[in-house]
Amino acid sequence: MTTSIDSRLEEIGVTLPRPNPPAANYVPVVITGSYAYVSGQLPIDASGLTLTGRLGDGVAVEAAQDAARLCAINVLAQLNAALGGFDRVVRLVKVVGFVASAPGFGDQPKVVNGASDFFVEAMGDAGRHARSAVGVAALPFGAAVEVEAIFEIA
Numbered sequence: 001m002t003t004s005i006d007s008r009l010e011e012i013g014v015t016l017p018r019p020n021p022p023a024a025n026y027v028p029v030v031i032t033g034s035y036a037y038v039s040g041q042l043p044i045d046a047s048g049l050t051l052t053g054r055l056g057d058g059v060a061v062e063a064a065q066d067a068a069r070l071c072a073i074n075v076l077a078q079l080n081a082a083l084g085g086f087d088r089v090v091r092l093v094k095v096v097g098f099v100a101s102a103p104g105f106g107d108q109p110k111v112v113n114g115a116s117d118f119f120v121e122a123m124g125d126a127g128r129h130a131r132s133a134v135g136v137a138a139l140p141f142g143a144a145v146e147v148e149a150i151f152e153i154a
Contacts, residue, residue, distance in 0.1 A: 005076075005086040008122050016077040020044050023140060029082035031153065034090075036082060040098065040148040041074035042140065043067035052142040055135075056105025059144050065114030068097060071147035072115035076122065079151060090152040091126040092119050098146040101135035108133040115147045 009016065022028055022039070030037045043050045043066075051067040053059040072095075080086060097112030099105075112133035119127035129149075139146050 005089065005123055008124065009076075012121055014073060014122070016073065016080055017045065019077045019081045020074060028078045031082060034152055034154070035093070036079055036151045036153050038075045038078050038149045038151070040096075040146040041071045041078065042143045042146055043070040044074065045070060049141055049143060051144040053144050054100040054102045054105070054138075055107065055111060055144065056102035059100075061107055061110050064099065064111040064144050067143075067145045068112055068114030068147060069118045071097075071145055072118040072122075072149075075115075075147055075149045079149075083153065088153040089123075089126070090154055092123060092129040092149060093152050094150040095119065095129050095131045096148050097131070097133045098136050098139055099133065100137070100139045100142075100144050105135060108135045111145060112147070114145075119149075
């Protein structure tokens with residue numbers, strides 16, 4: 001069965017990648033009760049990590065928005081793999097975006113919009129969510145952005 005998420009992804013030309021394996025001692029998705037918690041995803045594609053560095057220290061907001069979008073694509077890839085499709089997805093509840101930031105950089109919300117906008121594009125109203133956009137000193141492997149999410153499932 002094709003879900004509306006599958007249809008929307010096809011319409012916007014997004015093919016979900018094979019989910020990245022965990023980089024340490026954790027699982028990519030935990031399903032408990034009516035929720036699926038997707039671990040933080042980095043901007044990784046088939047060629048590897050796409051954006052490193054810190055915002056406010058040589059990394060452009062636009063490049064980081066694209067990286068946040070890729071993180072969101074990877075979040076959906078993990079969710080899809082864990083659930084065996086999107087049929088059980090009710091809605092996206094919460095997104096947390098982490099942005100590697102130099103002192104004084106304050107546009108984390110603009111960066112994380114790359115993920116938020118993608119989720120709404122891919123999920124419609126079910127993709128509207130609560131959110132935090134957090135500046136941090138550093139992220140794993142020097143990544144510029146990381147995104148995690150919580151979904152309500154049936």
